[in-house]
Amino acid sequence: METVDVNTGTKSYPVYISEGNITQLQNIIDEHVPQCSSVLIVTDSNVAPLYLKKVKACITNQSVFEWVIPAGETSKSLREFDKGITYALRCQLDRNALVLALGGGVVGDLAGFIASTYLRGIRFIQIPTTLLAHDSSVGGKVGINHPLGKNLIGSFHQPEAVLYDVQFLNTLSKREWRSGFAEVLKLALIQDPSFYNELFAKVKELPIEREGLIPIIKHAIEIKADIVGKDEKESGVRAFLNFGHTLGHAIETESRYQTISHGEAVMIGMVFAMRLSERMFDKDIMPAEFVSWIQRLGYTVWHPTLNKSELLLETMKKDKKVKENKIRMVLLEKCGDVKLESVEDRLLIEELMNYRSWVKENMTK
Template identity: 45%
Template sequence: MNELLIQTNSKEYPLIIGENLFLQKDILLRAIGEKPTSILVITDDHISSLYLQRVVHALDEISPIFTKVIRSGEASKSFDMYYECQTFALAKGLDRKSLIIALGGGVIGDLAGFVAATFMRGIRFIQIPTTILAHDSAVGGKVAINHPLGKNTIGAFHQPEAVLYDTTFLKTLPPEEKRSGFAEIIKESLILEKNFYQWLKTSVPTLDSLHGSILQEALLKGMRVKATIVSQDERETGIRAYLNFGHTLGHALESVLGYGKISHGDAVAIGMIFAMKVSEKQLNVTLPIREMQKWFNDIGFPLFPKGLSAHDILESMKKDKKVVRGKVRMNLMKEIGALAIEEVDDELLLTLLKQECEEVNV
């Protein structure tokens, strides 16, 4: 078991990662802290069949417990589902001393966290990630739902009480889910220092290598990067935006294709390669793009999607939260481990996007 203290201006809380955490009552009681009047577990219909009863059994001796099971998938991170969860919480009599548990991947963490942030003007919640991808969103307190015009555009900053990362929950992940989550670990290895990237590339040459102690170490290293950045910039006014490397195009692809048509991690992987290409043009640097492309191919990340319009993608990129006065601002790479946020002209973006679209349609 490993533990990391997440420190922000508004709160300190533990990140605990290890196997069979829900068989250890002392860990659960320490994570929960003050006894809640009631507990609401929000999860999805996939995770509920696998792990919900294990979590309920571990918690039902602590407080009265309710469960809300929603449909799995990005489409559930909507205003309608947010409203439904709020209605459920009110109907069950939750109050300001209640606790919400987010049991699931990034969709559940974001949705349940936003419900907690706004129910009775904010109540406590705990993140229990069940995917590799959720290691990124579980730390840092960014919670949100989607709007048809942009991903994560309606949300808040609301730090959890704790993050309990039981790695036994990861053993049922299909390969595409592992790959999607691994993209965010790769992202974290690129933004602060070179050693993490070199270790990751050597330790995980293919997706089959991502298991056991290697997986735990990769998760811990990635979350340590996230914790370091969040401790310096809780509300994304400075370097926290580095954590969005690859996301400007990634989110645009998710939006243009339709949420759920491409995984978040696959979209971010494509976005990271594209950001490196923009960086070479804008910053006049040379980056290991071919090396990255080969590694990404070995892992199984997809190529740029076919049949898309460069103009449509650019318009979607302009809905990114970093856009100022209609100008796209991207995380660009000076070198591995060193990023900069730069305004990028539409003309350059359109040229490179057309190249990507034309290459895949040849």
């Protein structure tokens, strides 16, 4: 079993990565959650029929409760948060209880936020079931969306451990693989050019071949752990993890989370950010054949919301990185060299319009 240690200013914890390690769940609870009184498993309507029974069977020393939310981004809401807190109260969970987040990023964010606020904070463990959650399950960012924007309500609450059983990825759709791989690619672009080159050379299609999967996930988590260890509360370099997310989140918000996944939106955001970087730094930034490669993997570089430049701009202004009403974009000077730059509204509108023209030219070739 591979292990990555996450060391932050407030907590250190392990990320366990292997195939079949869910059978070690009780041992991990006993080791990392001493005096655990009971367990609340939070999962969603997609994951529950596949894995809930199996996970419950692995817990033999505590009473177990389960709460199943509707699958999808719309469950990261005040309404579902209220339901979760109410259910925990009805189960009479005490301060020694444990929340298990069994699912992808939505489940992890919502379950973690419930854990961070219930009785002013109880312990939780992340059990990711998607590739995307390799990123969201590490680092302690938990929260929910607001109708005006994504991830605007939340806190920092580190898990006790992360148990990543890659056999759970066997049931993912290609769209979910694309959503997750975009975040792997993001980590390579912002910090590790050699990792990017390895991905470009080896990943010819999605899903990723089994023999290469665990090393890729482990290295991506190592990059995330390194950044979180330097900046737990996003006061500095952790903001670089938002590469592609400013526009990506705006696209998600304006599509009402219905027509595009998180990672697919972030991929568009990264392509846009690299084109904006080229303009601001007056040099070539985007790696050779990048667009043709991601298109072969099934990504698109277009979404209908990009026809609404002014609306996207207003949504981007609700981003947490906005300062003095100026949008700050995570840009690349080169692969592995990142900067957070304030960008004028006029330039963003102009580049959004240029982006539309560029997509039309490339899509008709």
